[in-house]
Amino acid sequence: MTAPPPVHRHKAPRRDVQTAVADLGKRLGVTGLVLAAVAIGGVIKAHELDVEQRERPFIHAGAIGQIRSARTFDVTVLGVRGSTKLKAGDDVYDTDGVWVLVKVRLMANRDPSFVGYAAVRDTAGRTYRASRRMDQPLDSRELQPGLPVEGEVAFEVPRTAVAGLAVRFSSGSYDLRMDAMPEISLGIDRVAAARWLAAPDALTLADAEAGPT
Amino acid sequence: MTSTQSRGWWRHNRWGLIAVVPSLVVAIGFTYSTAYNAYWKHHPREPVAAGEGGWVSYGGARIRLLGLAPAYNVKDYGGKPFGPPGTARIWRATLAFEVSDKDTLAGCDLLLEDTDGRTYSAGPSELRGARVPYPSCTQDSLATPSPRYEVAVYFVLPGTAKGAAVRVQLDTKLPHYARLTAAG
Amino acid sequence: MGWWRGLALRVVDAPLRYQIIGIAGALVAASGLVGGLDGVSPPPKEPTIEVGTALPAGPWTVTVTGARLLGDSPPLKLEHPGDHWVVVLATVEITADKSHNDIADIIRLREGTLAGTRPDHIYLVRDTKPVQYLHPGLPERVAFIWELAAGATVPTALEVLVYGETWRIDSLTDRFEWLDLEPHARLTVPVEDKRT
Numbered sequence: 308m309t310a311p312p313p314v315h316r317h318k319a320p321r322r323d324v325q326t327a328v329a330d331l332g333k334r335l336g337v338t339g340l341v342l343a344a345v346a347i348g349g350v351i352k353a354h355e356l357d358v359e360q361r362e363r364p365f366i367h368a369g370a371i372g373q374i375r376s377a378r379t380f381d382v383t384v385l386g387v388r389g390s391t392k393l394k395a396g397d398d399v400y401d402t403d404g405v406w407v408l409v410k411v412r413l414m415a416n417r418d419p420s421f422v423g424y425a426a427v428r429d430t431a432g433r434t435y436r437a438s439r440r441m442d443q444p445l446d447s448r449e450l451q452p453g454l455p456v457e458g459e460v461a462f463e464v465p466r467t468a469v470a471g472l473a474v475r476f477s478s479g480s481y482d483l484r485m486d487a488m489p490e491i492s493l494g495i496d497r498v499a500a501a502r503w504l505a506a507p508d509a510l511t512l513a514d515a516e517a518g519p520t
Numbered sequence: 521m522t523s524t525q526s527r528g529w530w531r532h533n534r535w536g537l538i539a540v541v542p543s544l545v546v547a548i549g550f551t552y553s554t555a556y557n558a559y560w561k562h563h564p565r566e567p568v569a570a571g572e573g574g575w576v577s578y579g580g581a582r583i584r585l586l587g588l589a590p591a592y593n594v595k596d597y598g599g600k601p602f603g604p605p606g607t608a609r610i611w612r613a614t615l616a617f618e619v620s621d622k623d624t625l626a627g628c629d630l631l632l633e634d635t636d637g638r639t640y641s642a643g644p645s646e647l648r649g650a651r652v653p654y655p656s657c658t659q660d661s662l663a664t665p666s667p668r669y670e671v672a673v674y675f676v677l678p679g680t681a682k683g684a685a686v687r688v689q690l691d692t693k694l695p696h697y698a699r700l701t702a703a704g
Numbered sequence: 705m706g707w708w709r710g711l712a713l714r715v716v717d718a719p720l721r722y723q724i725i726g727i728a729g730a731l732v733a734a735s736g737l738v739g740g741l742d743g744v745s746p747p748p749k750e751p752t753i754e755v756g757t758a759l760p761a762g763p764w765t766v767t768v769t770g771a772r773l774l775g776d777s778p779p780l781k782l783e784h785p786g787d788h789w790v791v792v793l794a795t796v797e798i799t800a801d802k803s804h805n806d807i808a809d810i811i812r813l814r815e816g817t818l819a820g821t822r823p824d825h826i827y828l829v830r831d832t833k834p835v836q837y838l839h840p841g842l843p844e845r846v847a848f849i850w851e852l853a854a855g856a857t858v859p860t861a862l863e864v865l866v867y868g869e870t871w872r873i874d875s876l877t878d879r880f881e882w883l884d885l886e887p888h889a890r891l892t893v894p895v896e897d898k899r900t
Binding site: 357358359362398400401402403404426431432433434435436438439440463464465467468 | 801802803805828830831833836837839840841842843877878879880
C-alpha cells in the first residue's frame with residue numbers, strides 16, 4: 308500500500324481549457340434564456356389587450372330589418388324618424404338637439420327579459436342613453452319568449468351627431484362588459500338629419516304593442 | 521438530490537409549505553364563493569320536485585298544481601271576451617297552497633315552463649285589459665283567512681308552445697325553486 | 705420553543721441585506737398603524753370663480769348662473785309647510801363621451817344647515833321635470849334645489865362648491881373611470897329672494 312502523495316499547494320488546480328469553455332457556455336446559455344424570457348414577456352405585454360378591450364361587449368352589427376341578438380332577447384330595428392319636438396303622454400318636449408325615435412321589435416329568447424340599456428352611438432364614439440325626460444313605453448316592458456313587442460325608443464342627441472347614428476341594446480343596465488350587444492346602423496344621412504331639424508310638428512312617441520306572432 | 525438533501529429541503533421550507541395550504545384555501549375559496557354567488561346562488565338552478573300526492577314542500581309551504589291548460593273564457597273588464605295578441609294563447613294554472621303563515625310565500629315569482637324549457641311570467645303585459653287576478657302565491661286579501669287556499673294564475677304563450685310545469689320561486693330560497701308538473 | 709429559537713437564529717444569521725429589508729418593512733408597517741401611510745390633506749386648493757364663469761370639471765362643464773329663494777312652488781312639494789326652497793341655477797354640459805346620471809353630485813353648498821348635503825331635487829329648467837340623465841354635447845339649465853327649514857337664517861348669498869371628477873385608471877378594476885369627486889371651484893352667488 309502506498310501513501311497518498313503529500314499536498315504541496317493549496318491553490319485549486321488550474322482549470323483546463325475544456326472546462327472553462329463548458330462553464331462559459333453554461334453561463335451564456337443561462338443569460339440567453341433570461342434574455343429570451345424578458346423579450347417574450349415584453350412582446351406579450353406590448354400586444355396584450357387592455358381591460359377596456361378585453362372586457363368589451365360582443366358587438367353584433369346589423370342594419371335596419373335584420374334580427375340581432377342581445378343574448379336574452381332579440382332586436383330588429385324597423386325604422387327611424389326624427390324631429391325637434393316630441394309628444395309623449397300629454398306633454399310636448401322640446402330640445403336644443405334632435406329627437407331620434409327608433410322603432411324596434413323585441414322578443415325574449417328563453418326566459419322573460421327586460422331591456423336594460425338602449426343607447427345611440429355617433430360617429431365620434433359618443434353614446435347617448437335613451438331619454439328619461441318622459442316614461443318610455445319599452446323601458447319597463449317585460450318581454451316574453453316567442454311574443455314580439457314593437458314600440459319606439461326616444462333619444463335626444465346634438466344636431467351635429469344625428470347623421471351616422473347606430474343604436475345599441477343590452478340586457479344589463481350598468482355592467483355591459485362581455486355581454487352580447489346588437490349595434491344596428493340607423494342609416495341616417497345628412498339630408499334626413501336636415502329634414503328632421505326643419506320639421507315643425509311634434510312626433511308622438513309610439514306606445515308598446517304586440518308584434519306579429 | 522440524495523434523500524438526505526431532500527429531507528433538508530422539506531425541513532428548510534416547512535413554514536412556507538405549511539402557509540401554502542391556507543393561502544390556497546383563501547384564494548380558491550374566495551373565487552369559488554364569488555362565482556357561486558354570481559352565477560348560481562341567485563338564479564333558479566335547483567328544482568324541488570313533487571313528492572307523494574303531487575305536493576312540493578318549498579319555502580315553508582306545501583304547493584300542488586291542480587290544473588294547467590289553455591284558457592278560452594277570459595273576459596275584459598267590460599265582460600267581453602279577451603283575446604291575446606295574434607296566435608298566442610292564454611294558459612291558466614290552478615295551484616293549491618298549504619301554509620303556516622299567510623305571508624309564507626309573499627313576494628314569490630310564478631313562471632310557466634313550456635315543453636322546450638322556455639319560461640313565461642305570470643300576468644304579463646300581454647294580459648293588460650283582461651279581467652284576471654294579480655299573480656300571487658298568497659290568499660286573496662278579501663277571502664276568509666285559511667291555511668289552505670287555491671290560486672289561479674294566467675300566462676300568455678306563443679300558439680305553438682305547450683305548458684309543461686309551473687315554477688314557484690322565492691328570492692330568499694334561490695337557487696332552489698318549486699317545479700310543479702301537470703298531471704303529477 | 706425550539707422552533708422559535710430556530711427562527712431567531714435564522715434571522716440573526718440572515719444576510720445583512722435581508723435584515724435591512726426586514727427592518728424597513730417592519731418600520732413601514734408600524735408607521736401605517738399610526739397613519740404614517742395616510743396622505744396629508746392639503747389646504748383647499750379649488751380656485752374661486754365668478755358667477756357666469758364656465759368651469760370645465762372633468763366629465764362636465766358647469767356655469768353657475770344664479771341663486772333663488774322660493775316659497776311654495778309647484779310642482780315642487782315642501783315637506784314642511786312654511787319652509788323655503790333654495791335654488792342654485794347652473795348650465796351643465798356633459799363633455800364626457802357618455803350620458804351621465806350623477807348630476808346631483810355637481811353642486812354643494814359650503815355653509816349653513818344645508819352645507820355638504822345632496823340637493824333634495826334636481827330639475828331641468830326647460831320643462832320643470834326631474835333630471836336623470838344629461839347627454840354629451842347638449843348643455844342644459846339645471847336647478848339644484850334644497851328645502852330650507854322655516855326657522856333657518858335666510859341667506860342673501862350662497863357659498864357654492866362646484867364638484868368635478870378625474871378620468872383615471874381605477875386601481876380596483878384597471879379600467880379608466882371618472883373618479884375622485886372633489887370641489888373644482890368655489891364661488892359666492894347672490895340670492896334673489898322670489899318668495900312673494
